[in-house]
Amino acid sequence: MYDSRRARSSARAVALAAALLLAGCSAGGGSDGKGAADPGAAVTQQPREADPFWVNPDSNAARQVRSYAKAGQDSDAGLIRRIAAQPTGEWIGPENPEQEARGFTEAAQRSGRTALLVLYDIPHRDCGQYSQGGAADGDAYRAWLAGVARGIQDRPATVILEPDAVLHLVDGCTPARFAEERYDLLRGAITTLKSLKNTKVYLDAGNAGWGHPDQIRQPLQQAGVAQADGFAVNVSNFYSTRDSIAYGRQLSAQVGGKHFVIDTSRNGNGPYTGGDPAERWCNPPGRALGETPTTRTGDPLVDAYLWVKRPGESDGTCKGGPRAGDWWPSYALELARATNS
Numbered sequence: 001m002y003d004s005r006r007a008r009s010s011a012r013a014v015a016l017a018a019a020l021l022l023a024g025c026s027a028g029g030g031s032d033g034k035g036a037a038d039p040g041a042a043v044t045q046q047p048r049e050a051d052p053f054w055v056n057p058d059s060n061a062a063r064q065v066r067s068y069a070k071a072g073q074d075s076d077a078g079l080i081r082r083i084a085a086q087p088t089g090e091w092i093g094p095e096n097p098e099q100e101a102r103g104f105t106e107a108a109q110r111s112g113r114t115a116l117l118v119l120y121d122i123p124h125r126d127c128g129q130y131s132q133g134g135a136a137d138g139d140a141y142r143a144w145l146a147g148v149a150r151g152i153q154d155r156p157a158t159v160i161l162e163p164d165a166v167l168h169l170v171d172g173c174t175p176a177r178f179a180e181e182r183y184d185l186l187r188g189a190i191t192t193l194k195s196l197k198n199t200k201v202y203l204d205a206g207n208a209g210w211g212h213p214d215q216i217r218q219p220l221q222q223a224g225v226a227q228a229d230g231f232a233v234n235v236s237n238f239y240s241t242r243d244s245i246a247y248g249r250q251l252s253a254q255v256g257g258k259h260f261v262i263d264t265s266r267n268g269n270g271p272y273t274g275g276d277p278a279e280r281w282c283n284p285p286g287r288a289l290g291e292t293p294t295t296r297t298g299d300p301l302v303d304a305y306l307w308v309k310r311p312g313e314s315d316g317t318c319k320g321g322p323r324a325g326d327w328w329p330s331y332a333l334e335l336a337r338a339t340n341s
Helices: 010-023 058-069 075-082 097-110 138-152 177-193 211-224 242-253 329-337
Strands: 114-118 158-161 197-202 230-233 259-263 302-306
Touching: 058 075, 058 329, 075 329, 097 114, 097 138, 097 158, 114 138, 158 177, 158 259, 158 302, 177 197, 211 242, 230 242, 242 259, 242 302
Parallel strands: 114 158, 158 197, 197 230, 230 259, 259 302
Antiparallel strands: none
16 A cells, blocks of 8 residues: 565665765755746755755656656656655665665755654555565564664654554454564564654554544554654545544544644545545545645644655556556656646
């Protein structure tokens, strides 16, 4: 349902880290994401006071901007810049967690920003759907997580922990025989990440459309949410910010007043209501970018609006899409065109 990253090689990870270290030195004020006088202008950072998160100047969207500009497709370059100019989650892959976490956090630190990382490698991930996989077993996951922690060290990072991992235990998608191990792994991940000096952790807690907060309250507690900075809602989904705040506030009241963050990356037009109900979440047409990332949410319980899902990357091989996590230029353009300028 989210991001696959299965084929990233060691050489690719090393090259990526080197490129980000160089690119991360640019810390100028970014564009507002609505285009620029020069369609091929470099992607830079957003103003720190409203948006402290790092913009990756070498993201898929940033590369697409350069490609369109080089081809003289200035209008398309301006549209994709609406995505490229915003900080989005960096989903750490399975093969080189330490190198990737180090590359992203070092580049962010050089820009005076915080890296936004997504950890998505829990065993038995995604219940055999488009993003199935994850670590082979609990020991492999712990080793992977330890690599992530070594990569982050004391550099600033905000981590979204294991999208769907708790939700799929509640809805029965993940078999009950895996529950005890999964809870242990999530508690351990929170403990490990919170031992780092400047890392915040938000445990995924579903979305406004799946059920009621009463159903996930106890599982979140069992997974260690009390030790986390809070929880995340609407990850990779499309529910409106208003509905997500209502869901998050109800859930917060049941888990000790914990704060939360909302994925607003693609919720500008709300959820899709057509087609097969079981796959309305997967590459739905007619969606739009949501509120741009910021820590100025106007709600004391909402720590940030974030783009956890990377707009323009596929949810999976549905509705003509490529593999989960692969860049899909035509879908990115649809999201940007549908967004109010």
